[in-house]
Ligand SMILES: O=P(O)(O)OP(=O)(O)OP(=O)(O)OC[C@H]1O[C@@H](n2cnc3c(O)ncnc32)[C@H](O)[C@@H]1O
């Protein structure tokens with residue numbers, strides 16, 4: 001059973017890894033991540049879509065370690081910015097930008113835009129890749145608004161500026177368990193999990 005095997009999460013993002021590990025507890029999946037191994041191959045994210053980048057991350061890591069790899073390529077699409085930063089979310093404010101720098105740039109770009117026009121969504125594309133070349137993919141989204149000011153200290157990335165209108169809170173103001181009930185990542189992982197038996 002794959003649930004007893006180790007698979008590897010093809011990510012170095014601590015925030016993503018924490019969410020995956022919480023979700024994996026319920027699904028009975030055991031995994032390593034790139035933070036648990038020495039000198040993992042680096043993957044240049046030069047694709048033009050979330051899928052291309054997710055596919056490249058999963059394939060490279062799976063072939064290197066010889067086990068199933070699960071990747072996550074995700075980002076924020078802001079309607080008032082014609083979908084930017086999109087696949088460039090991690091490097092929006094520059095190649096090695098911090099989350100704070102990216103959030104600051106985003107809020108600056110949206111200066112003067114009314115709250116109701118700050119609609120946005122997180123998108124997550126996941127690929128599970130088996131070393132012999134068989135793979136499955138899944139996707140999830142989460143709709144919301146870009147807040148006027150950052151709020152909250154939980155989560156990671158753009159969470160402090162991503163407002164959930166129904167709750168009146170940002171993603172950084174809710175607990176990881178709550179985020180994992182609604183997030184783009186959780187939706188993608190549940191859809192991926194349905195397809196994992198195809199890799200067995
Ligand atoms: O490529 P890996 O190693 O997985 O890690 P990464 O941080 O580079 O990840 P991506 O290339 O997928 O870039 C995703 C960007 O979108 C942001 N992001 C994705 N999911 C998010 C979430 O749930 N909450 C806040 N920001 C998120 C994240 O902070 C990054 O800036």
Ligand SMILES: [Mg+2]
Nearest residue numbers: 013045073090
């Ligand atoms: Mg990346």
